Amino acid sequence: MADFFSMGGYGAYVWPSYGMTAIIMLVLLIMSVRSLKSTESTFNRLKAEAGPKNKKNEETSNGDEA
Amino acid sequence: MHRFANPTRFLRIAAVVQPWIAGITVALFAAGLYMAFFTAPPDYQQGESVRIMYVHVPAAWMGMFCYAAMAIASAVALIWKHPLADVAAKATAPVGAAFTFLSLATGSLWGKPMWGTWWVWDARLTSMLILFFLYIGYMALQGAFDDRARGAKASAILALVGAVNLPIIKFSVDWWNTLHQPASVIKMGGPSIHPDMLWPLLIMAVAFKTYYVWVLLVRIRQEITANKVRILRLKQVHGG
Numbered sequence: 352m353a354d355f356f357s358m359g360g361y362g363a364y365v366w367p368s369y370g371m372t373a374i375i376m377l378v379l380l381i382m383s384v385r386s387l388k389s390t391e392s393t394f395n396r397l398k399a400e401a402g403p404k405n406k407k408n409e410e411t412s413n414g415d416e417a
Numbered sequence: 418m419h420r421f422a423n424p425t426r427f428l429r430i431a432a433v434v435q436p437w438i439a440g441i442t443v444a445l446f447a448a449g450l451y452m453a454f455f456t457a458p459p460d461y462q463q464g465e466s467v468r469i470m471y472v473h474v475p476a477a478w479m480g481m482f483c484y485a486a487m488a489i490a491s492a493v494a495l496i497w498k499h500p501l502a503d504v505a506a507k508a509t510a511p512v513g514a515a516f517t518f519l520s521l522a523t524g525s526l527w528g529k530p531m532w533g534t535w536w537v538w539d540a541r542l543t544s545m546l547i548l549f550f551l552y553i554g555y556m557a558l559q560g561a562f563d564d565r566a567r568g569a570k571a572s573a574i575l576a577l578v579g580a581v582n583l584p585i586i587k588f589s590v591d592w593w594n595t596l597h598q599p600a601s602v603i604k605m606g607g608p609s610i611h612p613d614m615l616w617p618l619l620i621m622a623v624a625f626k627t628y629y630v631w632v633l634l635v636r637i638r639q640e641i642t643a644n645k646v647r648i649l650r651l652k653q654v655h656g657g
Contacts, residue, residue, distance in 0.1 A: 355454075359465035364530050368523040372472045376628060379515050383632050387639040394642050397649040 423501055424641045431634045438631045445624035452617035460614075469527040471617055474602075475625040477520035480548060481583055483513025483629065487555070488580040491573035501637070503569050504644075506576060507559060508636035512629055514552035521545055532596050540589035541597040544582060551579040 358365040453471035460467035490506035493499050524542070525535045536542065555572050562568035590599045602608045608615055 358468065359459060361464060361466035361530055364466055364526045365468050368469045368472055368526045371522055372476065372519050375515050375519055379512065380628075380632055380635075383635040383639065387635050387642070390639050390642045390646060394646050394649070397646060397653075401649060401653070 423499075424504075424644075427501060428638060428641055431638055435631065435634045438627055438634065442624060442627040442631050445620055445627060449617055449621040449624050452620060457614050457617045458611075463531060466527060466530050467614075469523055470614075471621045473520060473523040473527055474618060475622040476516045476523060477545065478622055479625045479629060480513055480517035480520050480545070481586060482626070483509050483516060484548060484551070484576075484580065485583060487513060488576045488583075491576040495570065495573050495577075503573070504637050504640040505633070506573065507569070508633055508640060509629075510552055510556050510559075512632050512636075514549060514556070516625070516629075517545065517549040517552060521549060528596075537596055539595040539597065540593035541586065541595050544586045544589050547582055548579075548586060551575070551582060555579075 356362055356366075449471065453468055457468070457471070459465045487506045487509045490502045490509065494502035494506060521542075524545075528537075529535050555575055558572040558575055559568045562571065589595065590597050601610045602615065602618065610618070
């Protein structure tokens with residue numbers, strides 16, 4: 352087991368490589384998912400406030416600004 | 418009319434595809450990491466340090482792949498004004514920047530024990546650093562305009578101009594003398610790397626790619642929803 356972690360003396364280079372990769376990829380994924388959730392909840396709140404009479408307009412007008 | 422229908426249809430499809438992509442990504446990473454640490458042999462010259470390759474090379478490939486995807490999406494956005502193309506390019510930039518940063522950082526950690534230095538200003542490393550700065554510039558330019566459409570257009574042009582860097586990165590190891598080794602997988606005459614090392618590398622590369630698709634889906638959904646929020650807010654301001 353200690354052998355495995357020492358990586359033939361290169362543990363100080365191998366493990367930070369994998370650790371950094373894991374952390375950056377996880378953080379980017381979590382940030383992206385959180386941002387989606389918060390935008391979705393804002394949208395649902397605004398839609399509820401706007402009331403049912405505007406429903407049809409919203410569905411046909413999303414994303415035309417891009 | 419298709420311009421308005423497209424993002425909505427995309428949202429429906431993305432919601433169905435996303436859990437599958439997530440599952441495939443996790444499974445590929447589990448298999449790839451197991452092979453990288455337990456079945457792949459140490460290198461006869463580099464010993465166990467060669468295991469850095471299984472994150473370094475996929476990160477570098479994806480740094481370039483994401484840039485190519487961003488440049489193509491930018492071209493589609495400029496020429497055909499497809500509403501999803503701008504959104505896809507914008508959603509790709511931070512993922513590509515993260516991959517490029519990881520390739521530089523893990524390369525540095527690999528370079529120290531093998532070359533005796535964290536960094537050299539040679540063609541491969543420098544052109545990869547420029548790729549990283551191109552991503553940063555793209556993201557900064559996008560937010561630099563009050564008018565979102567102008568920001569999108571300016572950054573799309575930057576993405577296209579910067580694409581000239583991609584062949585420079587690819588061929589830098591052939592055109593200039595460099596510490597960095599030449600290509601051993603994507604080259605004429607097939608890979609010159611043993612299957613025991615090639616398979617974990619390819620599986621990790623596919624895992625990185627499905628991870629990109631996963632994050633891309635999430636970020637595109639967020640952008641489309643944010644556009645809807647802006648439209649709703651405008652309607653409220655103008656008395657709906």
